[in-house]
Amino acid sequence: xxTATLPTRGDEAWRYSDIDALARAWPLPAAECVVVPADxxxxxxxxxxSGSVHTLDIAIGTGATAAIHILNIGGEYGRVELNVTLHxxxxxxxxxxxxxxxxxxxxxxxxxxxxxxxxxxxxxxRSVLAGTATGTYLGKVAVARDAQLTDxxxxxxxxxxxxxxxxxxxxxxxxxxDDVKCAHGCAIGELDxxxxxxxxxxxxxxxxxxxxxxxxxxxxxxEGAADEEMLTEAALKKLGDLV
Amino acid sequence: MLxxxxxxxxxxxxxxxxxxxxxxxxxxxxxxxxxxxxxxxxLGYVLSGRPGYEVTEGEVWFTPHVFPGEGRxxxxxxxxxxxxxxPGLRRGTQGPINLLDLEPHERAAAGLFLGFQYPVExxxxxxxxxxxxxxxxxxxxxGEAPLSGAEFLKVAREQAGALGMDMDMLKRPVNVGFSGxxxxxxxxxxxxxxxxxxxxxxxxxxGLDIDALRIVGDGINRIMRKPDKAVLLITHYQxxxxxxxxxxxxxxxxxxxxxxxxxxxxxxxxREGYRELAA
Numbered sequence: 446x447x448t449a450t451l452p453t454r455g456d457e458a459w460r461y462s463d464i465d466a467l468a469r470a471w472p473l474p475a476a477e478c479v480v481v482p483a484d485x486x487x488x489x490x491x492x493x494x495s496g497s498v499h500t501l502d503i504a505i506g507t508g509a510t511a512a513i514h515i516l517n518i519g520g521e522y523g524r525v526e527l528n529v530t531l532h533x534x535x536x537x538x539x540x541x542x543x544x545x546x547x548x549x550x551x552x553x554x555x556x557x558x559x560x561x562x563x564x565x566x567x568x569x570x571r572s573v574l575a576g577t578a579t580g581t582y583l584g585k586v587a588v589a590r591d592a593q594l595t596d597x598x599x600x601x602x603x604x605x606x607x608x609x610x611x612x613x614x615x616x617x618x619x620x621x622x623d624d625v626k627c628a629h630g631c632a633i634g635e636l637d638x639x640x641x642x643x644x645x646x647x648x649x650x651x652x653x654x655x656x657x658x659x660x661x662x663x664x665x666x667x668e669g670a671a672d673e674e675m676l677t678e679a680a681l682k683k684l685g686d687l688v
Numbered sequence: 689m690l691x692x693x694x695x696x697x698x699x700x701x702x703x704x705x706x707x708x709x710x711x712x713x714x715x716x717x718x719x720x721x722x723x724x725x726x727x728x729x730x731l732g733y734v735l736s737g738r739p740g741y742e743v744t745e746g747e748v749w750f751t752p753h754v755f756p757g758e759g760r761x762x763x764x765x766x767x768x769x770x771x772x773x774x775p776g777l778r779r780g781t782q783g784p785i786n787l788l789d790l791e792p793h794e795r796a797a798a799g800l801f802l803g804f805q806y807p808v809e810x811x812x813x814x815x816x817x818x819x820x821x822x823x824x825x826x827x828x829x830x831g832e833a834p835l836s837g838a839e840f841l842k843v844a845r846e847q848a849g850a851l852g853m854d855m856d857m858l859k860r861p862v863n864v865g866f867s868g869x870x871x872x873x874x875x876x877x878x879x880x881x882x883x884x885x886x887x888x889x890x891x892x893x894x895g896l897d898i899d900a901l902r903i904v905g906d907g908i909n910r911i912m913r914k915p916d917k918a919v920l921l922i923t924h925y926q927x928x929x930x931x932x933x934x935x936x937x938x939x940x941x942x943x944x945x946x947x948x949x950x951x952x953x954x955x956x957x958x959r960e961g962y963r964e965l966a967a
Contacts, residue, residue, distance in 0.1 A: 639808050650791075
């Protein structure tokens with residue numbers, strides 16, 4: 446991360462952060478650095494359940510793959526920051542869910558750099574926010590000049606359960622190559638009231654109807670994670686607390 | 689079974705129902721016909737408790753088979769001490785309850801089913817999961833034991849088979865990617881699984897081809913044509929009534945019932961149009 450002094454909201458990557466909470470946690474633990482050797486595979490689950498800041502720098506070697514799964518739900522301020530560099534033919538996958546209620550401030554920040562040709566990256570981020578919680582996703586995909594045949598996808602969706610909750614989403618592309626495929630989709634919405642009524646008209650109580658729809662909203666994000674069951678269970682429990 | 693008296697309802701600030709009175713007895717099938725904008729769909733939504741549909745006057749009393757015990761349901765009006773089930777539950781066919789006091793899911797548990805004119809798509813939730821959860825929520829609300837996965841699948845398979853729907857469709861997300869006809873058929877599969885006491889079917893015949901219309905009509909007869917059940921069919925056309933013979937036909941115009949009669953009234957409407965009769 447390379448931040449020696451406490452950032453301010455003037456810093457783009459900390460624009461929506463809870464600076465007071467950050468100050469209390471200062472100084473941050475050093476970034477964890479991982480180098481995935483050529484043709485290797487790296488998988489990691491980050492379960493942020495206590496209000497902490499995680500920074501992970503990953504360099505993915507030629508032909509190597511990395512899969513990261515994040516569940517960001519705990520504490521008043523929780524942040525997960527990923528800085529990923531892809532070498533030739535490497536693959537990066539992110540499946541992230543953040544669920545916040547009360548006054549929580551949760552954020553996921555990613556910078557994915559396609560430094561060399563033919564690498565692929567896929568990022569799926571789902572946020573569910575209630576109360577006056579804030580959930581932020583800042584995701585930058587940078588494609589270097591020579592990184593032709595890059596294939597990158599970002600799917601970012603946020604669901605607001607209360608009008609007082611906030612979702613910030615900034616998928617960002619910085620492309621210097623000319624033969625690349627970069628897709629990004631971003632949507633912030635509320636639970637479909639007609640869908641809720643349909644479920645209730647069939648006998649499902651309001652809170653359970655909401656939970657069922659939210660469960661569908663985050664479904665599939667943890668697919669393939671070694672801790673899939675634990676993550677899903679923890680996510681459902683947190684959703685149950687919010688509805 | 690259902691007694692609607694002088695029902696007035698607004699959608700937003702707009703009055704839609706303006707003094708509707710209607711009575712359905714057990715074992716009866718009633719058809720409500722009427723021009724567009726008369727309030728037919730509003731009636732279905734008001735009876736099932738859709739938010740935003742505000743009752744401003746009138747009463748709706750419903751006599752369920754088993755009274756819902758959980759939630760914020762009202763105390764039954766009449767004292768009935770016979771054969772108590774779990775605390776808060778009563779079985780019986782005598783004491784009506786005020787339907788308008790119940791939440792939508794409590795109305796469902798009490799035995800009310802609304803067949804939607806436009807069944808809603810729910811991405812990510814499979815039909816099977818949705819229906820099992822719905823059925824078991826109703827059973828729990830009535831103090832009955834939940835069905836196991838195997839028991840539920842048996843019922844679901846029977847009902848889907850009877851309506852010519854394959855099990856793969858039941859595993860797909862609720863109504864997502866279904867054609868108009870498939871959605872309506874899915875409503876009937878749901879009705880078969882839930883097995884309600886009173887069904888309000890809002891234009892279940894629209895969007896159906898001739899074969900599907902017959903299948904759906906047969907389904908309504910098979911599931912609902914019982915001495916202890918009742919059906920309110922909301923429709924524009926006579927053709928569904930060829931398959932599901934109504935005992936009574938009503939004309940709904942400008943928010944109230946303007947005429948009632950036997951099945952012959954539907955034929956008359958088809959011939960003469962609404963304008964003459966609605967006046």
